[in-house]
């Protein structure tokens with residue numbers, strides 16, 4: 210492919226992190242075209258993309274939008290670089306299934322995020338404003354009410370939906386842990402599903418309310434491996450009544466530890482490991 214690859218997106222977006230990590234995995238050089246949230250939507254149309262969504266890539270006149278389509282396009286365009294999907298057909302299908310499921314998790318995490326953002330503007334700014342200079346931070350503060358309102362509508366992030374998403378977290382985290390145990394996720398070579406799923410576990414762990422219910426799990430260790438530094442912090446804003454399922458789940462804080470796997474500690478970061486590489490990239494690119 211000729212020409213420098215461009216990635217379009219905005220800082221702090223879970224799906225954009227997935228896109229970025231896949232480009233890093235392939236070892237591709239790219240320019241990150243940072244667009245302000247909300248403003249990104251008409252901009253993408255003006256740039257000739259068929260929809261308003263990010264992440265999106267453009268290379269050699271080819272435009273691709275959406276994490277799952279970007280993953281496929283990257284393997285097709287750069288088959289000689291580390292692959293995002295296994296070549297074994299059975300494993301490949303398992304990874305594709307986990308990846309598709311992961312996009313639903315991505316939507317759930319986005320809904321939970323906007324429920325939190327409506328309750329605490331600081332949470333919104335700390336995630337979507339992470340790493341911005343003073344002028345851009347001011348711009349983000351001014352944009353925040355509009356972005357929160359638009360995103361709530363666009364992503365159907367009502368309280369009702371957000372509550373259901375919080376209630377489903379134990380079940381969803383169990384599924385991720387099971388995929389890790391089966392080797393679909395968290396293998397020696399990370400794959401497209403790892404980037405889809407683990408980014409969203411990392412995003413959940415920004416929440417002071419939710420992190421204690423997740424951080425002991427293999428899913429959390431995978432999130433720390435894939436994306437050790439998701440910028441931002443979400444203080445305690447999740448209504449207590451939304452968290453009954455989490456509190457009742459086996460292995461949750463205050464519950465017997467019998468079922469709690471012992472693999473929750475972050476793995477040591479070997480020099481040159483994926484985690485160290487990505488942490489450096491994230492710091493320098495934000």
Ligand SMILES: N[C@@H](CCC(=O)N[C@@H](CS)C(=O)NCC(=O)O)C(=O)O
Nearest residue numbers: 222224250261262263264275276277
């Ligand atoms: N599920 C999509 C995510 C797309 C998405 O919702 N992106 C948000 C930013 S986090 C966006 O661009 N929303 C505006 C739109 O889709 O029109 C993917 O995996 O790529």
